[in-house]
Amino acid sequence: MNNDYICDTNALHLEFSKNVLFFFSALGAFNGLFLSLYFGLLIKNRSRATYFLAALLFVISVRVTKSVFLSFYPGTSTVFISVGLAACFLIGPFLYLYTRIAIHPQKVKQWNWLLHIIPVLIFMIIISSLYPYSEYKHLWWRRPPRIFGVILSTQWILYTVAAIYQARGAFKTLFDKNKKITTLDFWILNIVIGGFIIWLAYNTTTYTSYIVGALSFSFTFYITLIIWIIKRRKSTLTFLTPTVKYANKKITEEKASSMADKLEELFKQQQIHRNPNLKLSDVAAQLEVTPHQLSQYLNDNVGLSFSNYINTYRIQTATQLIQTNTLLTLEAIGNECGFKSNSSFYTAFKKNQGMTPSQFKKSLS
Missing domain, CATH: 1.10.10.60 (Homeodomain-like)
Structure with missing residues (x-):
């Protein structure tokens, strides 16, 4: 009797924990979509950097939304699942591109960013056609022969490391007592560290769908909190758009x-x-x-x-x-x-x- 009671209690506790994680996963997806809309369409003085930040938040949200639907509706369309996996492949590239453009806007030519995005899209179209998720989902599992899972994890961490390298100056400033960290550096550090934590959770936890979703909620909520604090101190997020010095007097x-x-x-x-x-x-x-x-x-x-x-x-x-x-x-x-x-x-x-x-x-x- 006691053993049955303990088993029932543990099952209820596990189910409750799972539901809580599921709830925050859904909130993470919603928060990300809202912030991507904010940075992509609503913020004043938008720049290339804000567009890539919007894209980063959007693909994180799509990836979490895919997991939420797949967990809640097992019969979710494989096309939608493929879109979610493609979004997962794009998190690393968009994190890198945002960091590079925010720090060195002149070093990324107008269309060069497509070199990081188009190969991913082509790869996912080919993979989705030859290896539909419904039949080959084992290739995405955490255990062998998860060949596509290994490719995703490797590609993601390489781009994340590249983003960290781009932000190396901000990290040096953070630990240099003689230098004062700028608002832009502080912002980029939060984005890069948050992106790394999401990758880490995806590759080290058992319930990746739930944990990544919950962390995405925390990540996007934290960004929202930073925006609110900065806007309380300043009228606009001027550090996000450093090159709009003459916005009101455009040259023909x-x-x-x-x-x-x-x-x-x-x-x-x-x-x-x-x-x-x-x-x-x-x-x-x-x-x-x-x-x-x-x-x-x-x-x-x-x-x-x-x-x-x-x-x-x-x-x-x-x-x-x-x-x-x-x-x-x-x-x-x-x-x-x-x-x-x-x-x-x-x-x-x-x-x-x-x-x-x-x-x-x-x-x-």
Whole structure:
């Protein structure tokens, strides 16, 4: 009798725990969908970064929704299940893309992000056609021969690690007592750490559908709480859209095209960037525009500040000289390209190329 009572109690406790997790999974899916709508359509001064954040939250929500329906309605359409699995494959890429674009918006060209997304979609279309989930769901299980599960887990963690690497500067600032962490760094750290925890839960817990859903709820709820706190202190989430400096005074397409042509002539043909004393006002005068208009064009249309813009050309010239000129020292090459000091040359070169000039020279041999 006592044993039956204990078994019934344990069963009730297990069922209650399962229902609680199921409840928070559903809330996690709803919260994610709401936040993706908020960042994608409702937030003011939307940027590429906010769109990718919206996409990240959306695929997390779709993945959780798939699990909720599959658990509650075992007869859920295999097409919907395939969509949910595809969303799971996209969590890592969107986490990486958001982090990279938020930190280095100029390094991701307009359509380059598709290189991370289209292969996933093609892969899932092929897999769904050749190995329907209803017949081959064992290939997605946690135990062998879960080949597709291994592929998903590996792809997800590789992108997550890549996102953590992109945010390495924010992590360094977090543990540096001499530096104050910025709101953007704080935000990115929360997104990256939250994404890693969701991956960890997916790969280390028994009831992945429920645990990931519950953690997704916690993750999205936490983001909502951060937004509320920041909006209590500031009027808008300005750190999410750092490049909308001149949003109310857009340059016309005709004028922007004219400025682009003239800038190309000045920097590529005349190579005015070799002048170490080159100023924004000097270039603006040659373009016959105001310094404000030139700065606006560079920020809005190119996505670079004036100093980063001219340094891009200086580094391009430096790499050409390193490859072709064997007589000049690296310091002399830096001076030839317009840098006033060796330190500024080395700093700009490493930021642009990911290595120092000397390392770049060694890589050529």
